[in-house]
Amino acid sequence: MQFLQPILLWGLLGICIPILIHLWRGKKGQVMYWAAMHWLSTQESSVAKGVRLENILVLLLRILMLVLLVFLLSQVFIPSLSKVSEERIIHLVQPSIQISQEYKFELQQALEKDEELYWADENLTEIEDLDELNLAGRTEDIQAALNQIPYEATQLNLYLSNSQNNIGSKNYLSKIKPRLFLGSADLKNSSPQVISIDGIKTMELNQNGLLDSIADDQSSADGINLEERDFAFYMGNVSTSERLFIKASLEAIQDVYGFDFVENEELDEAKLVFDHELPKGKDSEKLYIISNNFTFSEQANLVSFSDELDFEHSELVQTGKLPEVILERFLAYSGLEQQDVKLSQTQLESRFLVDKPKNQNKKANLNLILIGLFLLCYAAERYFANKQAI
Incomplete structure (x- = not known):
């Protein structure tokens, strides 16, 4: 009872x-x-x-x-x-001909059993015929599709590519824990991206995702240019201990890679903002790192941590990984793409968080x-x- x-x-x-x-x-x-x-x-x-x-x-x-x-x-x-509710199985497929063909047998069986098949797009488009697939103008949006999955679903099968660039690095909220079916990753052999500061090419991202110094005259097809103003940061309402560890992390990045981060007293002139909550007038041109106030968001320029970024509360600080995380988010926000890698089943499963309200399906x-x-x-x-x- x-x-x-x-x-x-x-x-x-x-x-x-x-x-x-x-x-x-x-x-x-x-x-x-x-x-x-x-x-x-x-x-x-x-x-x-x-x-x-x-x-x-x-x-x-x-x-x-x-x-x-x-x-x-x-x-x-x-x-x-x-009363035991009827079983309702939903199949959510990432918009990809490769994945749909790779799991065609399983999806065809689902159609024959009158189970629900949808594309993982913003409209949760239903798949009615696997022989006549039309992906023209279809935009992948896994989170939007998950938001439209009904609470009455008893099982969710999610078909994804195990490619880092296809899935991204963000987490997803789902009403039910999905069963993942991973397709073969088609990794792109893209040329290394070059980071140049004030027009001078200095570093490239190698195959291991690490920054390497290169000669100034080395040419590259892909690259991003960072100016001095892009390294200006602003400290908002953060504690004294947080301020010390954040500055120490930025100094560590400067010592290793030469990125000269400079603190700015004016919020309007900073590109990197550390605070406990978002300012009222949020700027899409700034990267916000919010601590002690975790908020799930899909915004590319917002990074949230539920703990304070100090040694007492943050595991990132205790393990010395805070400089690495700040640099990774800063480069991703600046437009630097990570080299594509395969993701394991465990890595992908950890990305999906269940957000099912308690007692949602229970009635007295x-x-x-x-x-x-x-x-x-x-x-x-x-x-x-x-x-x-x-």
């Missing part, structure tokens, strides 16, 4: 009320005058005190009424009495029985109370 509103069980303390009333009435007693009363001795004419046995039944009925009322308000749910299933018992007890209590004139 479960209670969907367990806090209302505190109402059971109310059973003290009828008990105290009965004890008080029994203590006070009731004086009854009759004609020959003055012929009795003082001991014989004393008032009888105590709870009479015929009142115990009324007391028990009143206690039972209060218990039934509290149970009714607390929404009693018994799983064994709940004893309300009618409790109401019936309450009315029955009320009628019995009124009958015996009127009969005994109490």
Whole structure:
């Protein structure tokens, strides 16, 4: 037995009320005058005190009424009495001909079983025929598709490519834990990207995702240019200990890679903002790193941490990974793409967080029985109370 509103069980303390009333009435007693009363001795004419046995039944009925009322308000749910809902299996496919063909047999079987098939796009487009796939103008949006999955779904099969560039580095919220089916990753052999500061090419991102120094005259097809103003940062409402560790992390990046981060006293002139909450006028041209105030967001220029970025609270600081995380997010925001790598099943599963409200599909299933018992007890209590004139 479960209670969907367990806090209302505190109402059971109310059973003290009828008990105290009965004890008080029994203590006070009731004086009854009759004609020959003055012929009795003082001991014989004393008032009888105590709870009479015929009142115990009324007391028990009143206690039972209060218990039934509290149970009714607390929404009693018994799983064994709940009807088992029909199985509803949903298949969500990343918009890719390669994945749909690779899992064509499984998806075709799902269609034959009248299970639901959808593309993982912003409109959650239904797949009706695997032989006539049309991906023209279809934009992948896994989170938007997950948002439209109904709570009534009993199973979610998600078909994805295990490519870092295709999936991205963000987390996803889902109403139900998905079963992942990974397609073969088609890794692109792109040339290394070059980072240049003020027009001078200095570093490139190698195949391992690390920055390497290169000769100034080395040419490259791909690259991004960072100016001095791109390294200006602003410290908002952060604690003193956070300020020390953030500055130490930026100095560590400067010592290794030569990126000269400079603190700016004016928010408007900074490109990198550290704070505990987003400013009211958020600028899309700035990268916000918000600590001690975790907020799930898909915005590319927002990085959130639930803990303060100091040694006492943050595991990133304790393990010395904070400079690495700041640099990675800063380069990704600046437009530097990581080299494509394969992701394992475990790595992908950790990206999907379940956000299913508690008791979403549970409804009290004893309300009618409790109401019936309450009315029955009320009628019995009124009958015996009127009969005994109490």
